[in-house]
Amino acid sequence: MDNTRKEWLLNALMALALFGVPLWALMANEPFIITLATRIAILAIAAVGLNIALGLGGMVSFGHALYLGLGGYVAGIAAHHAFNGTPILAGIPGTNQMLVIWAIAMVLSGAIAAIVGALSLRTSGIFFIMITLAFAQMGFFFTLSWPAYGGEDGLPIFVRNQFPGLNTARPWDLFLISYGVLMVALVIFAMLRAARFGAALMAIRQNPDRAAAIGISPFGIKLVGFILSGMITGLAGAMMADLTRFVSPAMMAWTMSGELIVIIILGGVGRLFGPVAGAAILVGFEVFFGGLTEHWKLWLGLVLLAVVLFARGGLIGLIAGRAQNG
């Protein structure tokens, strides 16, 4: 069996498991497991976003928590005003409709990513990492010192936002929404990667001079990739806020940016299902080892070290071998 086949089979298994386990939990009346699966799905969506920038374009953004937090605050602020019946700004009402919130979260995240990208993509390497981090820290401290929406205490969402036809208060319904969005995000990632845009973006990651010499300007392609990346992570942020019914500056903390990178490295950089595998590993560690010891992150760190040293392709690379780019 060649590697491409293996990877597709592995992907199908993971998609099935991520659906099957919570379905079993639904029958067995284990809502906690359903919520865990939802958390995996939403973290995976956030990481799919980062995977466009980092995996396809080689842009190591250490500030993607900014978009996660932006999405989270869009959901929180909209719900806050919908709940209180007060306008957000002169006459603009809040909303408790997820679809509207998602659209706003994506547009806002995309706009901010455009600004951050336009400035930071003029650099590369360590400077790029530091500039993206700096922008995320600006967002972090802004929300921390912004009293209108809770400041450092964060902002609770008293009633979960609504989705047409489903009852979002039920864990299973929220899982279905998250799973569905994750699948759509994965399809978008796969399409981008296979299309001319992906061909150009991956080529720029490997050899920007060559790309320029055949007439593909690296800056524009990378910027578009960065914007799409931020939009998807922003969407995940809005969903994350609804899952936990709470947003706080912690969503924009640099540790969150690091967590997203860790997810991708554990799962497999640039691999379609890398974010899913990585998010499952991270949440799995948190639950199982977190129950045994407070210091579960130490063990996660050791696993990360092992992956970086011995299995550069992450879990997917370990099982399905190297990526085939045709």
Add this chain to the structure above:
Amino acid sequence: MADPVLDLRGLSRAFGALKATDDVSLTLMPGETHALIGPNGAGKSTLMGLVSGKIAPDAGEVWLEGQNITGLSVAKRAALGLGRSFQVSSLIPEYSAQRNVMLALQARQGHSYRFLKPVMRDRGLRDTARAILARVGLDARASVEAAVLSHGERRLLEIAVALALKPRCFLLDEPMAGLGSEGTARLVSFLQNLKDEAPILLVEHDMDAVFRLADRISVLVYGRIIATGTVDEIRANAQVRAVYLGEETPA
């Protein structure tokens, strides 16, 4: 006389006190192969950088088909028809030979902002890429990753990528570098026909190859062109002989 395809006018570029390129003017006429030779450190690489856009000149201009392209980026110049190959093979390592050529075709069409249709299902791109690989004799290696190809095959793939761009002129930076005598002979016979498609500005160390391919030769020493002429004129030029047969020898 026809207008030159590529016209370098008084290009200069210094790095500190070193004048790497010193008031270089040179034309590339339609249908010709113009070779640029010179001993190591003569400034050939800097000049190639100035033409391709990688290096900005301190003074002087680069014109392509009557258009001043001096201020344009590498990518813009390439899109206008400057097809360069690299001295050290510079390909997309994880892409197969075929995908390397397909990327060049895609770039030539100017359609990289397409987000839906899978590249590998684009028959037009695939078949054209195959045909170009066949021209340079790499069709049997089409699905091999560039990183895995042999040195000689990578040199050929460099040429195939340049071909795919259908450029207005070729900029070939030491295409024979590191090739054995057999590989060089094959490439020379291929390049002899290439100039019918577009004129070639050829930087090359291999003197036999240069004398067989070039219609005109310019000799670069210490950043200056000391002579331009036909093969026979350059061979007979006393100054050139002094440079090449005297105290300095070509590598």
